[in-house]
Amino acid sequence: MAEIIIDHVTKRFGALAAVDDIDMSFADGEVACLLGPSGCGKTTLMRMLAGLEQPTSGRILFGGKDVTRLPPGKRNVGMVFQYPVMYPTLSVSENLNLPMKYDKSVSPAERQRRVDEVLDVLDMRPMARAFIEDLDIGSRQKVAIGRAVARQSEIVLFDEPTTNMGVNAKLQLIHAFKQVTRRLRQTIVYVTHDQTEAMTLADKIALMKDGKILQYDGPHVLYSQPSTAFGGWFMGNPGMNFIPATRQTGGIASPILAQPLPAPSHLPQGEITIGIRPERVEMSAEPGPGSVPGVLVDQAVGIAGRYLTTVRVDGAKVKVNTAGAPPVGLGDTVHLSVPHARVILFVDGNRVAG
Known part of the structure; x- marks a missing residue:
């Protein structure tokens, strides 16, 4: 033993x-x-x-x-x-x-x-x-x-x-x-x-x-x-996206979310951010259900044919890791969607369960 x-x-x-x-x-x-x-x-x-x-x-x-x-x-x-x-x-x-x-x-x-x-x-x-x-x-x-x-x-x-x-x-x-x-x-x-x-x-x-x-x-x-x-942030290359969020009547709102995220009943007071892995953010050239517009501001070729891009959404910068080149060029508009199930809610740097 x-x-x-x-x-x-x-x-x-x-x-x-x-x-x-x-x-x-x-x-x-x-x-x-x-x-x-x-x-x-x-x-x-x-x-x-x-x-x-x-x-x-x-x-x-x-x-x-x-x-x-x-x-x-x-x-x-x-x-x-x-x-x-x-x-x-x-x-x-x-x-x-x-x-x-x-x-x-x-x-x-x-x-x-x-x-x-x-x-x-x-x-x-x-x-x-x-x-x-x-x-x-x-x-x-x-x-x-x-x-x-x-x-x-x-x-x-x-x-x-x-x-x-x-x-x-x-x-x-x-x-x-x-x-x-x-x-x-x-x-x-x-x-x-x-x-x-x-x-x-x-x-x-x-x-x-x-x-x-x-x-x-x-x-x-x-x-x-x-x-x-x-x-x-530490796990992953690159690490998780952290995007500011606010409490609203309909839930948790953020520039990356087309619809508010349901707020947990036990949400503590403090600074709210939402976390999402770059590979979980979906990107397309055309708008779709649940998408938000942004501007492609940077891109780099990763390994195994993947691309790491940066998209500016209402002042927030979002990293997106995609299997293949982005559908538009630098300075053009893209549309991002984030599945709510993939989002992690943090308050003052600590994950909120539920």
Whole structure:
């Protein structure tokens, strides 16, 4: 059992709360990503899980055991850093074996079995006798992953292991990571600032900002139903559109809406905005039911034949992501429609349910 419980953990550096009263858990066998911008507290939280930092307050439990004050060596946790320390004059197999070498509870035969398993999972059998100093950075990080999981620690922590890697090496490492996690089912916490990496790897994502967890959900939920405007902006490239809205007798009115949005009965006081993903906005050259006119002011070619355009609607700028070129040119009138079911209502930056 390797559930991780973070029980109201705070870490302060003077007046700064780098981690601010986080209370959550990571399930046994789950791949969880800590995602957020630089300085949000994700590495500090990771270091507390590893035992490299001590919480100012709160507790950390692994499998029901309080490990808050235990040093790293007593936590039975594997770690992979941005720049893993390996021995360049040892072979790949020897580096994989090294963490188990002085563990008397693991027989030589079992050590070799684990090394062989990791070599096969990572598709590194042809490199088994190669020296670390002869490998590229992507292969070295694959060895670092293998070394962490070969120990068969119940928990493995990854601190941005793909940083400073080229695109091809990063893709290879992500593929290797997914192979390992499918096979070995350890509880894994992975720190990254790359949303694509998090969406690809994670069972669930913890989105962090200013030392707090704003939302902890599956990748699809985090993208389609952000609990905060920050989440809607941070997830996606480009992020969600946020368009001013006002309360009216008939509901919630906004320049992007041809008809008011029904107002929830429990709508709190505060600044109202509506959020809509660029790919959910429909655009045409001619007016239609539920459409509003706007002026095409910018366009750019995206990937896979998609176009990202910007349309000005009554002073608001709306990003539209379409499969194909826009139907008109710059400066011309287009017509946008937004399905009410795709709209998310925010008050003071927080999603309003219902």
